[in-house]
Amino acid sequence: MWGSMFRWLDPYAKPETLYHLCGRWLPYLMTLAIATLLLGNIWGLAFSPPDYQQGDSYRIIYIHVPSAIWSMGAYSSMAIAAFIGLVWQIRVAQWAVLAIAPIGAVYTAIALITGAAWGKPMWGTWWVWDARLTSELVLLFLYLGVIALSGAFSEAARGIKVASLLAIVGVVNLPIIHYSVEWWNTLHQGATITKFAKPSIDPSMLWPLLISLLGLALLLAALTCLRLRSQILIFEQHRPWVRQLVEQQHEEQS
Amino acid sequence: MAFTSWADFWAMGGYALFVWLSFGTTYGLLLGLWWYSKRQHQQIQQQIRAKAAREQRVRQHQEREK
Amino acid sequence: MSIILAAEALSCVRQDRVLFENLSFQLSAGQVLYIQGKNGAGKSSLLRLLAGLTLPEDGRILFRGKPLSEQAEVFAEHLLFIGHHSGIHPQLTALQNLAFWAAISEQAVADPYQLLGSLGLAGLEDIPCFMLSAGQQRRVSLARLWFSSQLLWILDEPFTSLDQQLIAKLEQHFLQHLAKGGVIVLTSHQHLAAEYPALQAIELEYRW
Amino acid sequence: MSIILAAEALSCVRQDRVLFENLSFQLSAGQVLYIQGKNGAGKSSLLRLLAGLTLPEDGRILFRGKPLSEQAEVFAEHLLFIGHHSGIHPQLTALQNLAFWAAISEQAVADPYQLLGSLGLAGLEDIPCFMLSAGQQRRVSLARLWFSSQLLWILDEPFTSLDQQLIAKLEQHFLQHLAKGGVIVLTSHQHLAAEYPALQAIELEYRW
Amino acid sequence: MVMWRALVQRELQLLGRQKADWLNPLVFFLLVLSLFPLGIGPEPGMLKQIAPGLVWIAALLSVLLSAERLFKDDYRYGVIEQLVARRQGLFSYVTAKICCHWLSTGVPLVLVSPLIAVLLGLDWQSWQVLLVTLLLGTPVLSLLSVLGAALTMAADKGGILQALIILPLYIPLLIFASGAMEAAATALPYTGQLAVLVAFLLFALALVPLAVRQALRMNVG
Amino acid sequence: MVMWRALVQRELQLLGRQKADWLNPLVFFLLVLSLFPLGIGPEPGMLKQIAPGLVWIAALLSVLLSAERLFKDDYRYGVIEQLVARRQGLFSYVTAKICCHWLSTGVPLVLVSPLIAVLLGLDWQSWQVLLVTLLLGTPVLSLLSVLGAALTMAADKGGILQALIILPLYIPLLIFASGAMEAAATALPYTGQLAVLVAFLLFALALVPLAVRQALRMNVG
Ligand code: HEM
Ligand SMILES: Nc1ncnc2c1ncn2[C@@H]1O[C@H](COP(=O)(O)OP(=O)(O)OP(=O)(O)O)[C@@H](O)[C@H]1O
Ligand SMILES: Nc1ncnc2c1ncn2[C@@H]1O[C@H](COP(=O)(O)OP(=O)(O)OP(=O)(O)O)[C@@H](O)[C@H]1O
Numbered sequence A: 001m002w003g004s005m006f007r008w009l010d011p012y013a014k015p016e017t018l019y020h021l022c023g024r025w026l027p028y029l030m031t032l033a034i035a036t037l038l039l040g041n042i043w044g045l046a047f048s049p050p051d052y053q054q055g056d057s058y059r060i061i062y063i064h065v066p067s068a069i070w071s072m073g074a075y076s077s078m079a080i081a082a083f084i085g086l087v088w089q090i091r092v093a094q095w096a097v098l099a100i101a102p103i104g105a106v107y108t109a110i111a112l113i114t115g116a117a118w119g120k121p122m123w124g125t126w127w128v129w130d131a132r133l134t135s136e137l138v139l140l141f142l143y144l145g146v147i148a149l150s151g152a153f154s155e156a157a158r159g160i161k162v163a164s165l166l167a168i169v170g171v172v173n174l175p176i177i178h179y180s181v182e183w184w185n186t187l188h189q190g191a192t193i194t195k196f197a198k199p200s201i202d203p204s205m206l207w208p209l210l211i212s213l214l215g216l217a218l219l220l221a222a223l224t225c226l227r228l229r230s231q232i233l234i235f236e237q238h239r240p241w242v243r244q245l246v247e248q249q250h251e252e253q254s
Numbered sequence B: 001m002a003f004t005s006w007a008d009f010w011a012m013g014g015y016a017l018f019v020w021l022s023f024g025t026t027y028g029l030l031l032g033l034w035w036y037s038k039r040q041h042q043q044i045q046q047q048i049r050a051k052a053a054r055e056q057r058v059r060q061h062q063e064r065e066k
Numbered sequence C, D: 001m002s003i004i005l006a007a008e009a010l011s012c013v014r015q016d017r018v019l020f021e022n023l024s025f026q027l028s029a030g031q032v033l034y035i036q037g038k039n040g041a042g043k044s045s046l047l048r049l050l051a052g053l054t055l056p057e058d059g060r061i062l063f064r065g066k067p068l069s070e071q072a073e074v075f076a077e078h079l080l081f082i083g084h085h086s087g088i089h090p091q092l093t094a095l096q097n098l099a100f101w102a103a104i105s106e107q108a109v110a111d112p113y114q115l116l117g118s119l120g121l122a123g124l125e126d127i128p129c130f131m132l133s134a135g136q137q138r139r140v141s142l143a144r145l146w147f148s149s150q151l152l153w154i155l156d157e158p159f160t161s162l163d164q165q166l167i168a169k170l171e172q173h174f175l176q177h178l179a180k181g182g183v184i185v186l187t188s189h190q191h192l193a194a195e196y197p198a199l200q201a202i203e204l205e206y207r208w
Numbered sequence E, F: 001m002v003m004w005r006a007l008v009q010r011e012l013q014l015l016g017r018q019k020a021d022w023l024n025p026l027v028f029f030l031l032v033l034s035l036f037p038l039g040i041g042p043e044p045g046m047l048k049q050i051a052p053g054l055v056w057i058a059a060l061l062s063v064l065l066s067a068e069r070l071f072k073d074d075y076r077y078g079v080i081e082q083l084v085a086r087r088q089g090l091f092s093y094v095t096a097k098i099c100c101h102w103l104s105t106g107v108p109l110v111l112v113s114p115l116i117a118v119l120l121g122l123d124w125q126s127w128q129v130l131l132v133t134l135l136l137g138t139p140v141l142s143l144l145s146v147l148g149a150a151l152t153m154a155a156d157k158g159g160i161l162q163a164l165i166i167l168p169l170y171i172p173l174l175i176f177a178s179g180a181m182e183a184a185a186t187a188l189p190y191t192g193q194l195a196v197l198v199a200f201l202l203f204a205l206a207l208v209p210l211a212v213r214q215a216l217r218m219n220v221g
């Protein structure tokens, strides 16, 4: 039953088709992503009104929140790809794991850095061991673990499979980490710092946020396409179609 | 427009360091990732070409050996 | 005679290189498949494919007429695979190593001292294996061939580091296994000395 | 002819067992010492003694008439030892491994690509060595014999995992080295095929 | 069952021959614990306050590092390759490894806990909680460490890669175990934390052996 | 000198191929550092007080464990055996290993020290002292770790044995380095401690390479 349910996906699981598909989507996705991201960010930076409490520092929200949300989104899509790749032995899904992992890591790093830069004016310190911050840091370590593991094997195909397994184990643990950290922190220190208070946000602030959110999502998709193409080339390089393609592109360039 | 002048805009109400630090590192990291992925893609193509060339070399070598 | 192991249009790729393509053969009971080829031709890779450790890029392997993928467990039960590495833990003694392998394949070794003695290891049965010489370690590993009841043996360069006397003994044992209807797949850079009733040789070419 | 390497009443004990006693021989320029013996007879142990890696229980080793212990540095300069392990780092490429060994022995490899190509490794020069097959790794390790200028070669089972073609090539190279006045000490379970002008064979007995 | 017993026996033989495999982690644990007073300063008040965390961090490092070589030898000498080719014994092999790893590293930690209590100046009550958390927590530590060892088996990197992979997964355990001890030290109820530890244990027991088997298969294939 | 350059080049090639060898210890260091707040509790005051000790314990573990596999590969594949038989290159080989080990693990720690300062809430002054102690102390750490790796090369035990051997030797370093940082935090003079660190460094530089060479010889013979 599972087999037939996903039969329609089969042509997309064919590396060659997928390679060309990604190639076709890439320019559209990339332009769209850059346009939306810039629109949202510039709107947020220059046109939306300052926050009555935080002044202009709140404008960091336009990258902090999207990158924080998509850092987790990227992890779940990576884990889903890993699951599909391992259970149904679909190789392109396994390759997608390696395509997404660095993007997720960069998003997480952005969320951490922008959060820290926001924390300094708001809380007076770059870093506190708050629940959400800590679990974001752990998320970064999980990404780094997946990347490190996938690179640690002499045979790339093996590294990818093992890293996929780790990604799945990690997803089981992510909620556990999240709740345990939350519990831990509330026990240790009360709400001494007002943070993450969710004021009913003004539409003129909300729209650019939503647009930025969409922008980073599109960028995630675009970068995944780009990186997946590289992965396909790596793992299919012995195929005639790859050889031909590479030769062709070389001739076109020169 | 929430700011009255460009200078105002760059000053970000006194929070310039933090805001521009955030946006700077964000775009820096994203551009870096994009550049890295692009370069990786090209390197792989180069490697594939190098391998094809190498195969040629090996064939020649084997011809000579025979 | 029934066909036990068959390969249909196998091909194998390592890294980016095609090692062999479209390789087919059929082995029936009592036959030896002797795989030859230069260094790097792909002999070990082929054996690992046949043992089900890796999956072929193309083609399929049949055991008693059914594809491996449909009966991995059954196949594994009838298989004895010894690769480049011996499967011997260097900290354990020869006896302990034998006991481990006997337990895994759920067989009993009637008289391990007798067996090890007949392989020239008398007196070395309870010394950790790292204290044995290269060839002696290999002997411990091959001792499994004497108490196992598996049908299909896949052996990668079984003669490495063995002296001539033990090679002769091993080949005699191969003949016995074949006479009982077993099947052997092996590689070696040394010529086989014994007379095999039904020997199939495959020469893999070193390709680029 | 001058005597290059000589052993006087050597004996070797491993664990609690005497492997050999009172072993003496003399090797002059252009001679091969071919050590034979069953598995565990003590061949590798003897070679390690001769290479100065371990000290003999009794007896002494002379190099050009002087005991080893008095001129360890000089002896080491003239020695090329390749044991059971190949001395190849698996993460480095064949070229990098060669460069390392060349630097250590302060020699230069004129044309490494040419050398590796002639050993059948064309196209594999810049791949990390773990991606090579067992025999190919062995070939990289033996490439040192082609650019080294040492007088005395001590080789433990150099033919392991090599195919027949490369064994023949290697033996040709041995002959050249001997013709230049070199000395070779080696063990092998395979018979030597080439005609050596001055071959000394020692058969070590497996003793208990 | 016969097979399982034989496999456990093999592990015990290995442990018997390589006593260092269970003695070293224990000494390492004590050594790391005694580094803290040296690095941090020996004020008893502060030490006592941070003791729960320290014990658990030291335990974590020592169990983790002791697992590092668990599969390496068997992999290098081709044992695992042949087990995977045989398919049958693999699961028994995995569970035997896990059990023996806990026996050889978790149990000794539990046994030296009185010594820890003395070193760090814990009182009677705290020691009891330490004992219970160690009893519940070290099996989870062992399970996760074995998973890390299996994942990195063919990786030819040292324990540091394994630590990198597994430490993030340990964090919940660390939090709840040291949380329980802290609660006990301040005379608060701590059964909640213990219940969570039990839940972790059951969860890990159910899933980890399967994941380990899968990891071994992948590392060979 | 030509030989030495070639040897350093080989090490750098290895590091270039195995980037994990210097990236992993760095991430491990940060990971261990962030375990402490999780285990001990996040109060900034307390963290700041024990920060010097924590940084130095984490640095110690990460440098130590990263050295673990330094000679293993070369030993296993017979490189060291042949080097010992040749005698000549051995000392150059040892010094090249030590230099590259420090470059690949000590220097990155120094470089991430600002990040540490942020995570543990150190002030400007403390950070400076941290930087200086790291610059003086990490070479000693590297030297001692390499010695440990050489001693345990043939032992086929994991990093834990090496840790056991070397940790006791580290203790003086730990005491003086964290002493300097503590003194700085309380605005006391700390040049005395730094002078002692310099003395350690010179002492170790003079003796350790010789000891390492000897250890390699013994392990092969
Ligand atoms: C290093 C520091 C920080 C990190 C790692 C961090 C992390 C995160 C994460 C992971 C989220 C997503 C939560 C979710 O979607 O469930 C988030 C959301 C958010 N963060 Fe941060 N944060 C940091 C600092 C800050 C600071 C200083 C502020 C403001 C004072 C802030 C304000 C927000 C807001 C308003 C949201 C959206 C809340 C929501 O939608 O639930 N963050 N942050
Ligand atoms: N590491 C060791 N520790 C103790 N004893 C050993 C060790 N290695 C070998 N021996 C003993 O020394 C004897 C000789 O071993 P050696 O390796 O020299 O044999 P060999 O002639 O090279 O055999 P092979 O043909 O198998 O290589 C063996 O019988 C063994 O019992
Ligand atoms: N781990 C590996 N990763 C990538 N490629 C490999 C690996 N092992 C072998 N290869 C490649 O596959 C080819 C075949 O290797 P294989 O080990 O099957 O050869 P073989 O016929 O067994 O040779 P030998 O006689 O030397 O044992 C080699 O030329 C090598 O380039």
Ligand SMILES: [Mg+2]
Residues within 6 Å of the ligand: C043, C044, C045, C156, D133, D134, D135
């Ligand atoms: Mg082979």
Ligand SMILES: [Mg+2]
Residues within 6 Å of the ligand: C133, C134, C135, D043, D044, D045, D156
């Ligand atoms: Mg030998």
